[in-house]
Amino acid sequence: MMRAFFAILRRDLALSFRAGGGAGIGVIFFLAVVMVVPFAIGPDQKLLSQIGPAILWSGALLASLLGLDRLFGADAEDGSLDLLLLAPLPLEVIAFAKALAHWLATGLPLVIAAPLFGLMLGVEGKASLALATMLFVGTPAIAFLGLIGAALAASLSRAGLLIAVLIVPFTIPVLIFGTAATEAAISGTPFGTAFKLLAALLLFSLVIGPVAAAAALRIGRGT
Amino acid sequence: MAALHSTFIAAAYGFAGIVLCALVVWIVLDYRAQRKMLAELEARRAEKK
Amino acid sequence: MPKTRGMKIGDLANPNRFLRIARVAIPLCAAASAVLLAYGFYRGFHTPAERDQGTVFRIMFVHVPSAWLALGIYSLMATAALGTLVWRHPLADVAQKAAAPIGAAFALVCLVTGAIWGRPTWGTYWEWDGRLTSMLVLFLIYLGIIALWRAFEEPLQAAKAVAILTLVGFINVPIVKYSVDWWSTLHQRASVFRLDGPTMHPAYLSPLLVCALGFSFLFAALLMAAMRNELMRRRVRTLTLFAAREAH
Numbered sequence: 001m002m003r004a005f006f007a008i009l010r011r012d013l014a015l016s017f018r019a020g021g022g023a024g025i026g027v028i029f030f031l032a033v034v035m036v037v038p039f040a041i042g043p044d045q046k047l048l049s050q051i052g053p054a055i056l057w058s059g060a061l062l063a064s065l066l067g068l069d070r071l072f073g074a075d076a077e078d079g080s081l082d083l084l085l086l087a088p089l090p091l092e093v094i095a096f097a098k099a100l101a102h103w104l105a106t107g108l109p110l111v112i113a114a115p116l117f118g119l120m121l122g123v124e125g126k127a128s129l130a131l132a133t134m135l136f137v138g139t140p141a142i143a144f145l146g147l148i149g150a151a152l153a154a155s156l157s158r159a160g161l162l163i164a165v166l167i168v169p170f171t172i173p174v175l176i177f178g179t180a181a182t183e184a185a186i187s188g189t190p191f192g193t194a195f196k197l198l199a200a201l202l203l204f205s206l207v208i209g210p211v212a213a214a215a216a217l218r219i220g221r222g223t
Numbered sequence: 224m225a226a227l228h229s230t231f232i233a234a235a236y237g238f239a240g241i242v243l244c245a246l247v248v249w250i251v252l253d254y255r256a257q258r259k260m261l262a263e264l265e266a267r268r269a270e271k272k
Numbered sequence: 273m274p275k276t277r278g279m280k281i282g283d284l285a286n287p288n289r290f291l292r293i294a295r296v297a298i299p300l301c302a303a304a305s306a307v308l309l310a311y312g313f314y315r316g317f318h319t320p321a322e323r324d325q326g327t328v329f330r331i332m333f334v335h336v337p338s339a340w341l342a343l344g345i346y347s348l349m350a351t352a353a354l355g356t357l358v359w360r361h362p363l364a365d366v367a368q369k370a371a372a373p374i375g376a377a378f379a380l381v382c383l384v385t386g387a388i389w390g391r392p393t394w395g396t397y398w399e400w401d402g403r404l405t406s407m408l409v410l411f412l413i414y415l416g417i418i419a420l421w422r423a424f425e426e427p428l429q430a431a432k433a434v435a436i437l438t439l440v441g442f443i444n445v446p447i448v449k450y451s452v453d454w455w456s457t458l459h460q461r462a463s464v465f466r467l468d469g470p471t472m473h474p475a476y477l478s479p480l481l482v483c484a485l486g487f488s489f490l491f492a493a494l495l496m497a498a499m500r501n502e503l504m505r506r507r508v509r510t511l512t513l514f515a516a517r518e519a520h
Contacts, residue, residue: 148440152433156423166416166437169409170444173451180455197451204447212440215357219432228328231392235331235385239338242384243490246377250497257504264511271518 004089005097012101015074023105026063027113033059034117049122053131053182056118060110060135061142061175065164067106068146071098072154072217081154081217091214095147099209103143111135130185134198138178141202144209145170151213174201286362287503294496301493308486315479331389332476337484338382339403341491342410345375349417350442353435363499365431366506368438369421370498374491376414382407402456406449413441427506 016023037055038048048055075081084094114135115128123131149167153159180194316333349371355364386404387397398404420437424430 152437162419162423165419169412172409173447176451176455212436216433216436228392231328231388232330235388236334238384239334239381242377242381246494250494250501253501257501257508260508261504264508
């Protein structure tokens with residue numbers, strides 16, 4: 001079972017890093033969001049460094065939602081989703097592997113890029129470390145919640161915006177506790193209430209995401 | 224102050240009324256449209272038989 | 273071919289009984305709603321002015337029942353979602369689909385009347401206060417559900433997908449509510465008037481309850497009418513498909 005799990009993980013990672021896989025686009029979109037905000041607000045360095053973590057969190061959230069339609073969309077198009085449904089592996093485990101691969105390909109680069117982009121917004125040193133840590137916990141939660149939307153829309157074409165609209169309300173708690181934990185970490189108490197609640201949200205999404213996604217995939221294929 | 228308040232009250236009740244009336248109108252129009260289509264389809268089926 | 277026909281008749285057996293009941297119940301509920309709302313608003317507008325807010329608190333008689341209904345309709349939809357997925361009740365997904373736009377309408381009424389109420393009370397139309405913000409998130413969830421309904425071609429597949437989304441939302445709504453409350457106390461927002469606390473004077477409570485009951489009857493009438501429309505729409509769909517198949 002673990003071998004099949006890692007096989008799916010490897011396959012999805014290879015596919016997304018291959019040309020046309022789209023792993024890098026999320027980071028570019030993230031950069032675009034970070035670039036747009038100072039143009040809208042004005043080049044006030046003090047204000048920007050104050051709201052920097054919030055901008056980076058919003059950008060990471062939007063960038064995480066962006067690629068979700070490819071999570072199952074490509075597999076549904078070329079028929080490999082039907083093969084996966086026939087696999088001896090529980091569908092929940094397959095969904096988990098796919099979401100993990102999706103996060104490694106699109107979420108982790110955001111976490112790594114965030115401190116770099118943070119420099120442009122005056123988020124430095126301890127603050128950027130705090131931000132990266134909290135994004136490291138928060139972005140997988142977003143990816144696993146997004147998994148549900150991706151599975152619901154697996155059989156639909158052009159579902160990108162629909163998935164984002166479906167999932168945004170459910171990611172509000174992650175955003176709330178993620179930014180609060182970042183603020184707390186910057187001010188010196190990194191692992192307080194907000195962090196614990198953020199971690200709890202991550203665990204919750206690791207469970208509900210694959211379970212709901214598997215149910216959605218089963219009905220999508222009419223079984 | 225009281226006069227001002229009554230405009231706010233009127234606005235709130237007016238908005239609620241518009242939204243709920245729109246809902247009622249939509250449901251009634253939908254009912255008529257579906258009934259008409261059903262009648263046409265049934266008539267066509269009866270014709271064939 | 274005979275298999276699909278048999279299924280269709282089986283599906284319609286129960287809905288037919290529903291249609292017979294609805295024909296009587298819709299006008300009754302509508303009448304009850306009209307009487308109760310008229311009485312409730314009449315009573316509500318003859319209450320004494322409130323000490324801090326003057327008369328503007330009378331918005332409460334639409335605002336609060338809308339909030340209750342927006343939440344209640346979502347719970348009803350979650351029950352119907354269970355009915356679709358677990359018990360496979362033939363009317364459950366019809367109820368689910370019919371309830372969504374009505375719930376969204378009540379959430380919208382709650383939001384807008386809340387904003388109008390906020391202007392003279394807080395000085396701004398929109399305050400990022402916990403309750404209003406949670407209702408905004410609920411409104412978005414309603415819109416997502418409606419969007420998902422419209423994305424699918426086949427009604428039964430749509431019903432199951434929406435049922436899963438509704439249940440995921442039902443688990444999430446308390447989490448959203450809790451986190452939004454946590455967030456709004458963290459940011460030290462001005463505390464809002466408390467409508468549900470013991471501070472409410474009984475003179476306001478009884479008209480409020482009458483109005484809430486009136487709106488509930490309105491919802492019942494609208495829900496049954498919308499369910500009837502949906503049943504007819506599905507019948508039109510199957511008949512059109514049959515006609516197309518026969519033409520071949």
